[in-house]
Amino acid sequence: MxxxxxxxxxxxxxxxxxxxxxxxxxxxxxxxxxxxxxxxxxxxxxxxxxxxxxxxxxxxxxxxxxxxxxxxxxxxxxxxxxxxxxxxxxxxxxxxxxxxxxxxxxxxxxxxxxxxxxxxxxxxxxxxxxxxxxxxxxxxxxxxxxxxxxxxMPLVNLATEMLSGDEIYAIEGILNGTTNYILSRMTKEESPLELVLREAQELGIAETDPSYDIDGVDTASKLVILANAIMGVDASYRDVKIQGIRKITPEAIKLAKEDGYVIKLVGEVKNSHLEVAPRLVPVNHPLNVDGVLNVALLRADIAGDITIVGKGAGAxxxxxxxxxxxxxxxxxxxxx
Amino acid sequence: MxxxxxxxxxxxxxxxxxxxxxxxxxxxxxxxxxxxxxxxxxxxxxxxxxxxxxxxxxxxxxxxxxxxxxxxxxxxxxxxxxxxxxxxxxxxxxxxxxxxxxxxxxxxxxxxxxxxxxxxxxxxxxxxxxxxxxxxxxxxxxxxxxxxxxxxMPLVNLATEMLSGDEIYAIEGILNGTTNYILSRMTKEESPLELVLREAQELGIAETDPSYDIDGVDTASKLVILANAIMGVDASYRDVKIQGIRKITPEAIKLAKEDGYVIKLVGEVKNSHLEVAPRLVPVNHPLNVDGVLNVALLRADIAGDITIVGKGAGAxxxxxxxxxxxxxxxxxxxxx
Structure with missing residues (x-):
């Protein structure tokens, strides 16, 4: 071939x-x-x-x-x-x-x-x-x-080919490794975003212009693809309501932690509504994955909830x- | 058809x-x-x-x-x-x-x-x-x-069809929902196995004869299927080294907890060696899933580690x- x-x-x-x-x-x-x-x-x-x-x-x-x-x-x-x-x-x-x-x-x-x-x-x-x-x-x-x-993560093909008898009625996911790395470190060290971001840039995990990641642009792009490919929604990038992680403070993270939650940048599609926003996730929830990992939770009508975790990037x-x-x-x- | x-x-x-x-x-x-x-x-x-x-x-x-x-x-x-x-x-x-x-x-x-x-x-x-x-x-x-x-969990087809360019060199998994439910409850309540088992039987989660689950027979059967189907190993049930969870005490679970671990019944295949045994799993490890959930971690040579979590049973x-x-x-x- x-x-x-x-x-x-x-x-x-x-x-x-x-x-x-x-x-x-x-x-x-x-x-x-x-x-x-x-x-x-x-x-x-x-x-x-x-x-x-x-x-x-x-x-x-x-x-x-x-x-x-x-x-x-x-x-x-x-x-x-x-x-x-x-x-x-x-x-x-x-x-x-x-x-x-x-x-x-x-x-x-x-x-x-x-x-x-x-x-x-x-x-x-x-x-x-x-x-x-x-x-x-x-x-x-x-x-x-x-x-x-x-x-x-073999996410699209998993949903369309392996769960072919199911209808996927909602998808939630952490689809950007850079923001997940930043939030994970902020949680562990109670450090402010700017500091962690600078170090991530030095490590090559974040870009010099980080807005693509931390303003949710990348997550939103991926969410649109999932919504179209898996759920048959006819959506474009312009349809996504987007909020990034710039406003997340160590104080907010600390408060969440005390209640048994972590803050994650989550993309969700449900009832043709697409949204990217920081969300409180319970510590023992399948969406709580650390570091540069990505995760997606597919809600399927027969199989129930299926979660898949893997490396979101890498050449x-x-x-x-x-x-x-x-x-x-x-x-x-x-x-x- | x-x-x-x-x-x-x-x-x-x-x-x-x-x-x-x-x-x-x-x-x-x-x-x-x-x-x-x-x-x-x-x-x-x-x-x-x-x-x-x-x-x-x-x-x-x-x-x-x-x-x-x-x-x-x-x-x-x-x-x-x-x-x-x-x-x-x-x-x-x-x-x-x-x-x-x-x-x-x-x-x-x-x-x-x-x-x-x-x-x-x-x-x-x-x-x-x-x-x-x-x-x-x-x-x-x-x-x-x-x-x-x-x-x-679309595990076999995921590995053989979605990761078709990869070689899977190891699989670890929690493949039995009943034992996972029992261990999760023992961890939460620090109760002895017999007590939790009896309640699980009353709830219909465990069978009247629980040995199939808690002695690792079910996990071992599934592990054999994964090893054959995904890794091309020619193994039978008789080749699996099996240890169940009967000897797990609330004290062992408590000690593990203090060190940041949970005890899980894990099936693993690696280098043609198949084993089922209780294992210490770090709390924030992808294998740490609760209740009747199942989880499998595929180690793939290109994709890296892929974890999938889902309902392990149910009509x-x-x-x-x-x-x-x-x-x-x-x-x-x-x-x-």
């Missing part, structure tokens, strides 16, 4: 590493021989119909900070999608919650050319889920995005989800 | 109720029209090629405590499997960990006749997993058993897993 990789930052490089490591396993276990026929980043595209040398590509990007500079071509990702033959496009460019670009154009272009799409890119899905879903259906291609929510962990989506396409393709 | 229901106790009746409730949903969402063409219990079999009237069957069993007595026939479940036309056999007779019967014969007979098998019956799988798996493969039929472990909840397995067969059948 030929795949194109669009985006060669953390996630894309992580995928290259995982593919090198898992080459034999994929062939032995699933009969799947993956060939990455092109890799694009903002600088250009490397194309090799026999399969790009992933080890060499990783060396080049390590040295040059871009993929071109090694037998490359001045070709954009969009151009590569339009001209290079492949069955699957893996879209892992940086997420943009304002325009969804360039991911949105990449995905639509791939679908229109009959290519399956696998992505970790939240922005386009949080803005244009319905359009993407409908385009994929019209073109008869797969559209899979497990990696866009909860990193390594390696996220690729578990991408790989599983690719394998699923391969397996379904075998019976098309 | 025509299904035969073998076993009409708690789980079987629960399935009939869920099917009545979900009839429209299954057709609308999955295009699946299920027809239960026979229902067998120890007293005989009701057959109707147009579909057994499930509402009436439930009324009869409620009144007569057996399925026959309403236009039934003196036909055993095994005979029904051999003679009635159907695509799927749902085997939900009582589990027997010594012989695996009658479930084992039912499943093998169904497979040999080219019928797919869905089951919640642990015994046959804990004793003869390999034989069942190989027979299913030889006959080209599906063999699905999500309901046999962890009730509503309704378990049927979430059975239904999801049936839907999966239906969907795969569409492309055979």
């Amino acid at each position: 030929r795949v194109q990789l669009i985006g060669f930052g953390n996630i894309g490089q992580g995928l290259a590493r995982v593919l090198l490591e898992k080459e034999k396993y994929l062939e032995k276990r699933h009969g799947l021989k993956l060939r990455v026929v092109s890799i694009s980043d903002i600088s250009g595209t490397v194309v090799d119909e026999e399969g790009v040398d992933l080890k060499r590509a990783l060396e080049v990007v390590e040295r040059e900070k871009k993929i071109i500079g090694y037998p490359g071509e001045e070709m954009s990702g969009l151009e590569a999608i339009k001209t290079v033959d492949a069955e699957v496009v893996i879209e892992v460019t940086p997420s943009n919650i304002k325009t969804g670009e360039p991911g949105l154009s990449h995905m639509l272009a791939a679908m229109k050319r009959g290519k399956h799409v696998v992505t970790s890119n939240k922005g386009p899905l949080a803005l244009e889920f319905k359009k993407l879903k409908e385009t994929a259906e019209k073109k008869g291609v797969a559209f899979r995005f497990e990696a866009s929510v909860g990193g390594a 390696r962990e996220t690729n578990s989800a991408i790989l599983s989506d690719v394998i699923s396409i391969w397996k379904n393709g075998a019976c098309l | 025509r299904v035969q229901l073998i076993g009409f106790g708690n789980i079987g009746q629960g399935l009939a109720r869920v099917l009545l409730e979900k009839e429209k949903y299954l057709e609308k969402r999955h295009g699946l029209k299920l027809r239960v063409v026979s229902i067998s219990d120890i007293s005989g079999t009701v057959v109707d090629e147009e579909g057994v009237d499930l509402k009436r069957a439930l009324e009869v069993v409620e009144r007569e405590k057996k399925i026959i007595g309403y236009p039934g026939e003196e036909m055993s479940g095994l005979e029904a499997i051999k003679t009635v036309d159907a695509e799927v056999v749902i085997e939900v007779t009582p589990s027997n960990i010594k012989t695996g019967e009658p479930g084992l014969s039912h499943m093998l007979a169904a497979m040999k006749r080219g019928k797919h098998v869905v089951t919640s019956n642990k015994g046959p799988l804990a004793l003869e997993f390999k034989k069942l798996k190989e027979t299913a493969e030889k006959k080209g039929v599906a063999f699905r058993f999500e309901a046999s472990v962890g009730g509503a 309704r909840e378990t049927n979430s897993a059975i239904l999801s397995d049936v839907i999966s067969i239906w969907k795969n059948g569409a492309c055979l």
